[in-house]
Amino acid sequence: MSLHHRHLLGLEGYPAEDIQTIIDTAFTFREVLDRPIKKVPSLQGKTIVNLFFENSTRTRISFELAQKRLSADTVNFSASTSSLKKGESFKDTVQNIEAMKIDACVMRHPTPGAPLRLTEYVDAVVINAGDGTHEHPTQAILDMTSLQKKFGYLKGLKVGIIGDISHSRVALSNIYGLITMGAEVTLCGPATLIPPHIEELGVKINYNLDDVIEWADALNVLRIQMERMGISLFPSVREYRSLFGITTERLANHKKEIIIMHPGPMNRGVEIESAVADSDQAIILDQVLNGVASRMAILYLLLGGKAES
Amino acid sequence: MKIKKCAKKLLLINGTILDPLAGKEYKGDVLVENGKIAAVGKISTKDADVIDCSGLIITHGFCDLHVHFREPGREDKETLETGSRAALAGGFTRVCAMPNTDPPIDSPESVRFIVEKADACPIHIHPIGAATKGQLGKELTEMSGMAEEGSVAFSDDGLPIMDGGVMRRVLEYGGMLDLPIINHAEDVCIRNDGVMNEGRTSTRLGLPGNPVEAEGVMVHRDLELAKLTGAKLHVPHISTAAAVKNVSEMKKQYENISAEVTPHHLFFIDDDLKEFDTNLKVAPPIRSQSDRKKLIKGFKNGTIDCIATDHAPHTIEDKEATFDMAAFGMIGLESCLGATLNVLVEEESLDLMTVIKALTVNPREIMGFETDIFAEKTPAELTIFDPKESWEFSKNDIFSKSCNSPFVGRKLTGRVKYTIVKNQIALI
Numbered sequence: 001m002s003l004h005h006r007h008l009l010g011l012e013g014y015p016a017e018d019i020q021t022i023i024d025t026a027f028t029f030r031e032v033l034d035r036p037i038k039k040v041p042s043l044q045g046k047t048i049v050n051l052f053f054e055n056s057t058r059t060r061i062s063f064e065l066a067q068k069r070l071s072a073d074t075v076n077f078s079a080s081t082s083s084l085k086k087g088e089s090f091k092d093t094v095q096n097i098e099a100m101k102i103d104a105c106v107m108r109h110p111t112p113g114a115p116l117r118l119t120e121y122v123d124a125v126v127i128n129a130g131d132g133t134h135e136h137p138t139q140a141i142l143d144m145t146s147l148q149k150k151f152g153y154l155k156g157l158k159v160g161i162i163g164d165i166s167h168s169r170v171a172l173s174n175i176y177g178l179i180t181m182g183a184e185v186t187l188c189g190p191a192t193l194i195p196p197h198i199e200e201l202g203v204k205i206n207y208n209l210d211d212v213i214e215w216a217d218a219l220n221v222l223r224i225q226m227e228r229m230g231i232s233l234f235p236s237v238r239e240y241r242s243l244f245g246i247t248t249e250r251l252a253n254h255k256k257e258i259i260i261m262h263p264g265p266m267n268r269g270v271e272i273e274s275a276v277a278d279s280d281q282a283i284i285l286d287q288v289l290n291g292v293a294s295r296m297a298i299l300y301l302l303l304g305g306k307a308e309s
Numbered sequence: 310m311k312i313k314k315c316a317k318k319l320l321l322i323n324g325t326i327l328d329p330l331a332g333k334e335y336k337g338d339v340l341v342e343n344g345k346i347a348a349v350g351k352i353s354t355k356d357a358d359v360i361d362c363s364g365l366i367i368t369h370g371f372c373d374l375h376v377h378f379r380e381p382g383r384e385d386k387e388t389l390e391t392g393s394r395a396a397l398a399g400g401f402t403r404v405c406a407m408p409n410t411d412p413p414i415d416s417p418e419s420v421r422f423i424v425e426k427a428d429a430c431p432i433h434i435h436p437i438g439a440a441t442k443g444q445l446g447k448e449l450t451e452m453s454g455m456a457e458e459g460s461v462a463f464s465d466d467g468l469p470i471m472d473g474g475v476m477r478r479v480l481e482y483g484g485m486l487d488l489p490i491i492n493h494a495e496d497v498c499i500r501n502d503g504v505m506n507e508g509r510t511s512t513r514l515g516l517p518g519n520p521v522e523a524e525g526v527m528v529h530r531d532l533e534l535a536k537l538t539g540a541k542l543h544v545p546h547i548s549t550a551a552a553v554k555n556v557s558e559m560k561k562q563y564e565n566i567s568a569e570v571t572p573h574h575l576f577f578i579d580d581d582l583k584e585f586d587t588n589l590k591v592a593p594p595i596r597s598q599s600d601r602k603k604l605i606k607g608f609k610n611g612t613i614d615c616i617a618t619d620h621a622p623h624t625i626e627d628k629e630a631t632f633d634m635a636a637f638g639m640i641g642l643e644s645c646l647g648a649t650l651n652v653l654v655e656e657e658s659l660d661l662m663t664v665i666k667a668l669t670v671n672p673r674e675i676m677g678f679e680t681d682i683f684a685e686k687t688p689a690e691l692t693i694f695d696p697k698e699s700w701e702f703s704k705n706d707i708f709s710k711s712c713n714s715p716f717v718g719r720k721l722t723g724r725v726k727y728t729i730v731k732n733q734i735a736l737i
Contacts, residue, residue, distance in 0.1 A: 012513060090631060111631035112515040113585030132633070134515030172515055196518065197509040 003301050007126040009115045010135035011176035019141065019177060025297035026145045026290065032069070033293055042304050043072035049097055051107040052078040052129070053090075053114075058264055058288070059129050059139070063106050066295035072303075075102075090114070091121055098122040104303055107131075125302050133167050139263055140173035142294040144181060146287045147218060150259055155182035160212040162244060163222035163271055164193040164233075170263045174220060175201055188212045189222075189244055192233045209244055213251065218259035221246050224271045237270055247273040251281070259283055310398055310708060311736045312431055315729065316358035318342050321693065324362030329369055329666040330680050339367055341689045344732030349683050360727065362693055366661070369669035369682040370402025370690030370730055373642065374462075374569060375491075375545055375617035378404075378434070380426070382411025387622040387710045389423070392642075393430040395620065395709035398737050399642035400668075400692035402730035403433040405676065408444070409466040415439035417454035424459040432730055433690075435461040435676070440479045440490065446470045449482055456486050461676050462543065464491035467592060467637075469527060471497055477534050484540030489567070489675060491543045492531050494552065495593060499523040504633060506579040506594040514583065516632065519594050525551030532559040535566060543675055544568040546619050548593040550603035557612040567675045569617040570604050572641060572648035577601075577715065587628045587635035588715040591619070605657055608667070615672040616664075618645050622711030640709045644702050646694060647721025654696070655722040661696055693727040700724055 003018045011019070032040055048067050052060055060076070067074045077097065097105070104125040107115055112134035119126050130136040148154055159178055165171045165187050175198075178185050185203040187194055194205055206212050213219070224240060234240050241247075246260060260272070260282040268274045277284060319341040326337045326349060338352040378392035387395075389406075396404055406423065408414035414423060420436050427434035438460035442448045445468075452463055463483050470476045470492055483490045500523040505511050507518025528544055532555055535542035544556055547568050556568045577595045589595055596604075607613045621638025628635050641648075646668070653659040673680045682690055702716045728735040 089626070089629075091629060109631070111633045113632045116585055117631065132515055133517075169515060172513075195512040196507055196520070197512050200509045201513070 006302070007115070007119055008137055008298055008302065009119070009126065009128045011137045011140055011173045011180065012135070014137070014176070014180065016180050019144065019181060022141055022294065022297050022301060023145045023148055025301060026141070026294040027149070029293040029296040029300070030290065033289065039069055039071060041071045042300050043067070043070040046072045046103045046303050047075070047101065048072050048104045048106060048299070049075045049077060049102045051094070051097065051105055052076070053107070053109040054079065054130070056108050056129070059108065062288070062291045063129060063295050066292050066299055069292070070296055070299055072299070090117070094118055094121050098124060104299070127298065127302065130169050132169065134169055135173045135176075136169035137173050137177075138291075138295055138298060139170050140177040141298065142287060142291040143174055143220060143261060143263070144177055145290045145294045146261065146283055149286070149290065150283060151217065154178070157183040158186070158215055158217045159183055160186050160188055160216040160219045161222065162209065162212070162219055162246065163189045163224050165189055165198065165222070166193045166195045167225065168222050170222060175203055179203070186212050186215060190234045190240070210250070210253070213254050213258060214256075216258060218261060219246065220261045220263070221272050222263065223265060224267060226267070241270060245271060245273065246276050248275045248279070251276065257281070261287055263287070310394065312397065312733055315341060315344055315689075315732050315734050318354065318357035319734070320352065320354060320357035320359045321362050321367055322359055324365050324367040324693065327366050327368040327662065327665055328683055329662065329670045330682070332662060334662065339691065341691070341729065344689055346683060346685055346687045346689050348685070364695060365693050365726060366696050367691060367693050368665055370692050370728065371400045371646070371668040372403040372672040372678065373401050373618050373620070373645075374405045374543070374615065374672045374676065376404045376406055376620040376642065377409065377622065377638070378406045379410060379622060381422070385710070386624055389426050389430050389434055391708070391710040392620070392622075393432045393434065395640065395642040395707070396432050397728045397735040398706065398708045398725065399645045400694060400725035400728050401432065401642055402690040402692065402728060403435070403678065405435045405437050405461060407437055407464065407466040408439040409468070413439045413444050415442050415444065415450045417451055417458045420455045420458040420460045431733055431735070435459065437462045437464050437491065439463065440465050440470065440483070441475065444468045446472055446475055449478060452482055452486055452488070456488060460488070462489040462491055464545075465493070467493050469493045469495050469497055473530060473534065476531065477538060480534055480538040480540035480542065484538050487541065489541040489543040491545050492527070493592075494524050494527040494531060494544060495519075496523045496527045499526065503594070504590060505582055506596045508579055508597050510579045510582060514585070521549040521551055521596065521600065524549045524593055525555065528552040528555045532556065532566065536563040539565070541565040546571050546574065546593060546617065547604065547607070547613060548574045548596050548600065550600050553603050553607035553612055557607065557610075560612065567614045568612065569615045570608060570613045571617060571619045572645050573639060573715070574604055575601065575608070575652045576648045581715075585632045586715055587630065587632055588639050588713050590632065590635050590637055591621070591639055592637040605652065608653065609657070609659060614675065615667045616645065616649055617672065618642050620709070622709050623713045624711060628713045638713070640707070640711055640714050643706050643708060644714060644716040644721060646723050646725055647700065647702060648716060650696065650723035651721050689729050691729040692725060694723060694725045696723050698722070698724040
C-alpha cells in the first residue's frame, strides 16, 4: 500500500485509487478505535508538528488524537501564541520548525496555496488541514469515508452540498473528491455564495432546496457564517432559513430516506434545525469519529507506508 | 551590461535598418557623430569605431509609457538609476514614470525633483503627474504647473478614479493642456477583493476573482467621458476582450483615444497561476486564454496602439509571501522585446514592422515626443537587436533592483544587443 504523492495538499487531481486506499485504511483504523486499547505503535519515533495559523478546534483535536493513537510525538503551534505576532515571516517560522527535525507538518493557513509554499521551504511531509477558501482534503476524505460506510459505495451516489460554497474549502475538496470517485454533486445555496464557473468542475447548481432533497441520497450542510450577512451576500437569517434551512418539516414533505452530514460547527436553527441534527438521519457524530480514523489512515500512509514519489 | 561613452564617430555597419516612421526596412549603415545621427544609408568613413551589425536590426530606441521607478520613497525596490539600467537592457531609451511614489508626484515641485534627478540618468525619463492630490481621486492637482516642470501626462496610476464626476473634471482640465489622461481602468467595487482573474482557475484555487467586467465598465465610462470632454484618453494595460471591443467602437467615433497592452498580458494566461506564483499576481490580472487571443487580435487590427511594460519592481519580501499578502506587479523592461516577439512574431506570424512601431513611433506620438529619429542631427536614440535569437530568460538578464519576473526560465525570441542614447552605448 502506498500513495502516489508525498504530500496531501488537496484533492484536485488526486488519484481515485489513492482516495480508495485511504478510505479502506480508515475502515481498519475505525476498528482500532472500537477496541478497549485504542493505541497502535505505527508511528513511534515520528515527530509531527501541527501548524495552525488560523483558529481551529475540531480539526486540530482530531489530528492530535490521530497522532497520539498512532504513537507519534506531536508539537502544536498556533499563530495566536507564537512569534508571528512579533512580525516573523511565514518563511522564518516554518524554517525554524523544520530545523527542529520534523517528519511531517499538518498546516492550517488562511491563504490559498500556503501548503504548496510550505513544501518549498521544508523537507517534511505536508498535510493540508485547510488553506483559506481553497481545499480541506482531510475533511473531504472523512466525509467520503462516512458516505462509503453508510452506503457501501461512492460511484453514482447523489450528494447535495448546501450553503456557502464560495467561502468553503470543505465544498471544494468534497467536489474534487466526490467527482473523482464517480459520485454526482449538486450545489444549492444563495447565488451570491456560489462561485462563478463552478459548473466547469462537473457539478450542477440548483437553487431549489426541495428539488435537491428529492434528488439526493445525502446532503452535506455547510456552516453559514453570520459575518457574510454584513457584506450583502444574503439579507437575513430568516430568509436564509426559509430558502436553505434543513428542517424536519421540509424533510417530512419528501417521503424518502436521506442522510444529513455537517462538517461542524453547526449554527443550530439557522442552516440546520436542532431536531434534524439530533435525528437518526444525521451522521454528524459518526463523521467526527471517522475523522480521527481517516486522519490516522492519512498519517500512516504518508509516514509509515512507502510513498512512490 | 557595459555602458560607455560613444566614440566621436560611431559607425554601425551591415545591419538591417528598420525605420518605423517611414515604414521601410533596408540593408545599410548608420553613422553617429558626437552622439547625433550623421548619416543613414551606405556609408564609408574613416576614423570611426565600427560595430558590425550583421544579422541585427537597427531601429529607433524603444519608448515605454508605463514604468514604476519607485523613487522617491521605495528606493529599496528601484531607483531612477537602476530602472534606467533595466530599460537599457531592454532596448528602451525613453520611459514615462508613474507617480505612485511615496510621496506621490502630485505637485510642480515633485515633478521638478524627478526631472532633475532623471537628468543624470543614462536614459530619458519623463514623469507622469498625479491627476488628483495624493492620488485620492478627489481634488485636481496643479496640472498646468506640473506640465511646465515636465509632466507629460496625468494619472492616478494604480488607484482608479472611481468618481465619474471627478474623472470628467480631470479630462476637462487635462484636455485644456492637451496632455493625455491615463486612468487605471478597474471598477474597484466590482473588483472587490479579487486577486486574480475570475474564472474557472480562480474557483479551482479558491482565490477571490476579479471579473473582466471590472475593466469593461470602467473603460466604457472613461471612453464616453473622453468623448464628452474632447480630451486625450490613453487606456493603460488593456487586459480584456470587452475593453478591446469598447476601444475599437469608440475609435470609430472619436479620435483622441489610444491604448496599450503589456507583454505579460499577451504572454501568460490565468491557468499559469495554478502553482500560486506570486510573480504572476498583477493588476489588472492575467486573463483567460480567450481574452489573451482577443488582445492579440486587437493588436493586429490596430485597436491597441502600443506595448508598455508596467514595469513594477517589488522586493523579495513583498513577493515571497502568501498569495493574498503578496504585492501586485512584475518587472518587465528586460524581457519585453523577447516576450513580445515570441508571441506576436514567432507564434502569431505578425510582421516585425508592426510590432516595432508599437514600441517606438506609436508611443512617441501618443506623448508628443520626437518621432523622426533617423533624421540628421537628431540625438541618437537607437536600439540594435537580433530578431531571431531564441534564448532562456534568467536572473542574470535582470538589471532592475528587483527580480520579480515570471519570465525567468521562459523561452523568449529576439534579444537586444546594443542601446544607444545620451551619447552613450550600452552593450547588453
